[in-house]
Amino acid sequence: MPDPLSQQAKIWIDGFPFDASTDMSVAAALISFDKMHTRRSVLGQPRFAVCGMGVCQECRVRINGRAHSLACQQYCRSGMVINTQNGGTL
Numbered sequence: 001m002p003d004p005l006s007q008q009a010k011i012w013i014d015g016f017p018f019d020a021s022t023d024m025s026v027a028a029a030l031i032s033f034d035k036m037h038t039r040r041s042v043l044g045q046p047r048f049a050v051c052g053m054g055v056c057q058e059c060r061v062r063i064n065g066r067a068h069s070l071a072c073q074q075y076c077r078s079g080m081v082i083n084t085q086n087g088g089t090l
Helices: 026-032
Strands: 008-013 016-021 060-063 066-070 081-083
Touching (some): 008 026, 016 026, 026 081
Parallel strands (some): 008 081
Antiparallel strands (some): 008 016, 060 066, 060 081
């Protein structure tokens, strides 16, 4: 059952618009957007959320210009600009 308090949130992922929900984490929005990796390791391996609770730090993205934000710990808000390392500079 959808949350009656959730609202639509127009966000930007690597320069592309996406309609998310305010009860959705940024990590969930990235999955819905079919963006299954947020950055690359120093050896070039793709990385994405592993733990979903902020411990692993693998879901780091740039949110509204703030580097190393944890996608699993942020809820989507209208106007939010999310950049992954793969779509630009992290």
